Amino acid sequence: MNAHLLRLTLAFHAVSLPLTRAAETRPAYTEIRKIDCHSHIFEDVAAFDALFRRINLRTINVCVPGGDGRLEEMDRVALSLYRKDPTLYPFTTTFNLLDRDQPGYTDRAIAWLDGAFKRGAVGVKIWKEVGIEIKSPAGKFILPDDPIFDPIYAHLAKVGKPLHAHLAEPIDAWRPLDPDSSHYSYYSTNPQWHLYGKPEYPSHAAIIAARDHIMQKHPTLVVLGAHLGSLEHDLDGIAARLDRYPNFHIEVAARTRNLTRHPSEKVRALFLKYPHRILYGVDAGWMPLRRPQPPTDAQRQGHANSLELRYQADWDYYAGTGETTYNGRKVQALNLPRAVLEQFYHANAERLFKLDAAWAGKK
Numbered sequence: 001m002n003a004h005l006l007r008l009t010l011a012f013h014a015v016s017l018p019l020t021r022a023a024e025t026r027p028a029y030t031e032i033r034k035i036d037c038h039s040h041i042f043e044d045v046a047a048f049d050a051l052f053r054r055i056n057l058r059t060i061n062v063c064v065p066g067g068d069g070r071l072e073e074m075d076r077v078a079l080s081l082y083r084k085d086p087t088l089y090p091f092t093t094t095f096n097l098l099d100r101d102q103p104g105y106t107d108r109a110i111a112w113l114d115g116a117f118k119r120g121a122v123g124v125k126i127w128k129e130v131g132i133e134i135k136s137p138a139g140k141f142i143l144p145d146d147p148i149f150d151p152i153y154a155h156l157a158k159v160g161k162p163l164h165a166h167l168a169e170p171i172d173a174w175r176p177l178d179p180d181s182s183h184y185s186y187y188s189t190n191p192q193w194h195l196y197g198k199p200e201y202p203s204h205a206a207i208i209a210a211r212d213h214i215m216q217k218h219p220t221l222v223v224l225g226a227h228l229g230s231l232e233h234d235l236d237g238i239a240a241r242l243d244r245y246p247n248f249h250i251e252v253a254a255r256t257r258n259l260t261r262h263p264s265e266k267v268r269a270l271f272l273k274y275p276h277r278i279l280y281g282v283d284a285g286w287m288p289l290r291r292p293q294p295p296t297d298a299q300r301q302g303h304a305n306s307l308e309l310r311y312q313a314d315w316d317y318y319a320g321t322g323e324t325t326y327n328g329r330k331v332q333a334l335n336l337p338r339a340v341l342e343q344f345y346h347a348n349a350e351r352l353f354k355l356d357a358a359w360a361g362k363k
């Protein structure tokens with residue numbers, strides 16, 4: 001490079017870099033529309049509506065599980081919220097697992113799904129019960145790539161509905177309880193899902209491989225891996241699968257806390273490399289139908305308040321700069337560019353779930 005060119009290049013960098021940064025003003029929290037793509041809101045609560053409108057957010061209400069006999073009840077509540085406000089409460093459905101050993105199972109499951117799609121469901125959730133709970137008549141755990149489900153997956157691919165897949169668990173479920181783990185409180189209070197020392201259960205790797213096998217068998221099925229695809233401990237493993245399976249996407253629900261424990265530059269690089277493949281979500285549950293007593297208004301407002309704090313803390317991590325506090329720990333904010341935030345917070349969910357993007361500005 002000759003001296004003249006070098007001087008020009010230096011001048012270009014010296015001028016252009018600050019200009020680029022100045023042009024990229026930080027978007028305001030309420031300005032970017034947000035979709036919580038993994039939400040369980042099963043009651044009509046004015047405080048939730050008010051919060052979502054105020055912070056420019058809508059949720060995708062997830063009906064799950066398929067193995068407790070309450071699918072129709074969940075569907076009714078999700079549907080009533082959707083009919084009340086289709087903008088705020090799009091919903092996904094799931095399929096019944098209880099009659100899986102009866103003749104005509106997949107035909108019935110597909111007929112149910114088609115009915116739900118007619119009512120407005122935008123996708124289908126499959127839950128960890130497939131892999132670590134339900135068993136065949138011979139007493140073997142049924143893995144998610146079991147051929148019994150193939151007609152269902154093929155149908156979803158055909159009608160263009162994504163499979164939202166919470167399969168396996170965080171790797172910590174297979175490890176000894178560790179008070180420093182971000183999943184310690186869950187596994188210490190839900191021992192039925194803590195699989196360490198229970199060799200009869202499939203391994204984490206076996207369930208992840210089965211999930212990957214679905215994507216390989218059904219390459220046009222859009223798969224959204226819930227909770228970082230249960231690879232919260234392995235950003236390289238996530239990237240490898242995003243490379244290998246063009247139909248694979250992930251969402252961050254209940255795993256932002258895991259991201260904050262990785263080096264922020266590495267997390268940021270993942271978002272910059274796969275801006276069209278990562279979706280925002282929180283996985284907060286409000287399910288009075290599972291409680292013995294109806295909640296009080298104070299509890300409803302309390303849930304709205306904690307949800308707002310969660311959304312704000314997430315935003316500070318993904319969109320903020322410098323140091324921020326997440327779950328009581330000091331972490332480095334990701335400072336994601338606006339274009340990436342727009343994909344992550346709403347455009348990817350709008351595309352995958354074919355949501356009406358015309359809700360911008362509706363408050």
Ligand SMILES: [Zn+2]
Nearest residue numbers: 038040062283
């Ligand atoms: Zn969930």
